[in-house]
Amino acid sequence: MDMDAVFRALADKSRRSLLDRLFGKNGQTLGELTEGLAMSRQAVSKHLAILEDANLVAAHRRGREKLHYLNPVPIAEIAVRWIGKYEHAQVEALLSLKDHLEKPE
Amino acid sequence: MDMDAVFRALADKSRRSLLDRLFGKNGQTLGELTEGLAMSRQAVSKHLAILEDANLVAAHRRGREKLHYLNPVPIAEIAVRWIGKYEHAQVEALLSLKDHLEKPE
DNA sequence: GTTATAGGCAACCATCTGGTTGCATGTCAA
DNA sequence: TTGACATGCAACCAGATGGTTGCCTATAAC
Numbered sequence: 001m002d003m004d005a006v007f008r009a010l011a012d013k014s015r016r017s018l019l020d021r022l023f024g025k026n027g028q029t030l031g032e033l034t035e036g037l038a039m040s041r042q043a044v045s046k047h048l049a050i051l052e053d054a055n056l057v058a059a060h061r062r063g064r065e066k067l068h069y070l071n072p073v074p075i076a077e078i079a080v081r082w083i084g085k086y087e088h089a090q091v092e093a094l095l096s097l098k099d100h101l102e103k104p105e
Numbered sequence: 106m107d108m109d110a111v112f113r114a115l116a117d118k119s120r121r122s123l124l125d126r127l128f129g130k131n132g133q134t135l136g137e138l139t140e141g142l143a144m145s146r147q148a149v150s151k152h153l154a155i156l157e158d159a160n161l162v163a164a165h166r167r168g169r170e171k172l173h174y175l176n177p178v179p180i181a182e183i184a185v186r187w188i189g190k191y192e193h194a195q196v197e198a199l200l201s202l203k204d205h206l207e208k209p210e
Numbered sequence: 211g212t213t214a215t216a217g218g219c220a221a222c223c224a225t226c227t228g229g230t231t232g233c234a235t236g237t238c239a240a
Numbered sequence: 241t242t243g244a245c246a247t248g249c250a251a252c253c254a255g256a257t258g259g260t261t262g263c264c265t266a267t268a269a270c
């Protein structure tokens with residue numbers, strides 16, 4: 001994973017806001033995502049392209065529309081792989097619980 | 106906390122690398138942090154100023170030296186307050202363990 | 211006191227970034 | 241097939257960003 005692309009994508013408030021909107025309602029079109037923003041459709045399109053490059057958003061066409069979906073995996077990977085460096089002891093303990101929760105044998 | 110400043114500060118690879126160096130050895134001077142980097146002292150100084158503004162680094166003078174210390178708190182806050190939006194269920198569970206570990210009554 | 215060392219300040223520069231506008235393309239509907 | 245709608249592409253622009261160099265200040269060492 002290209003962590004640098006993810007960090008750079010997350011650096012912009014508008015892009016984080018777009019992720020928030022997709023979190024609220026997944027699978028939105030470009031036009032839908034543009035509504036209510038003080039920004040042109042093209043600006044939003046550029047932001048979405050950056051989010052796609054960072055693999056934070058996945059999209060596919062449906063006819064003339066393009067549907068955008070949130071991909072939270074890179075965020076989770078940063079949490080584990082990078083933040084873990086700084087929260088090492090805590091995260092180690094937390095991950096053992098995570099594993100335990102996911103495989104409750 | 107100004108999360109935007111933190112995200113923007115973390116967007117640059119050189120700055121993340123400086124945090125890494127402070128993680129490895131805390132309390133370094135500007136000169137020490139510059140050693141071995143393909144960058145001037147002034148460039149490093151600017152990066153450290155941005156990290157200080159984002160409260161990721163705290164510094165104080167000792168004589169003619171300036172000692173820099175890592176502050177991991179904003180990183181942890183982002184993990185909890187922002188990443189939590191996307192990893193909600195997991196983080197909730199993990200935090201309850203965190204609390205439990207910190208207050209083992 | 212003089213000199214060396216650690217850092218700060220300011221001007222400057224190239225490139226990146228976030229935005230715009232104008233026009234082209236592709237698809238649905240009548 | 242004609243028009244409306246959803247998106248893509250490209251050129252352009254102002255301001256932010258990351259870096260440089262040159263010089264200044266403050267403290268330590270001799």
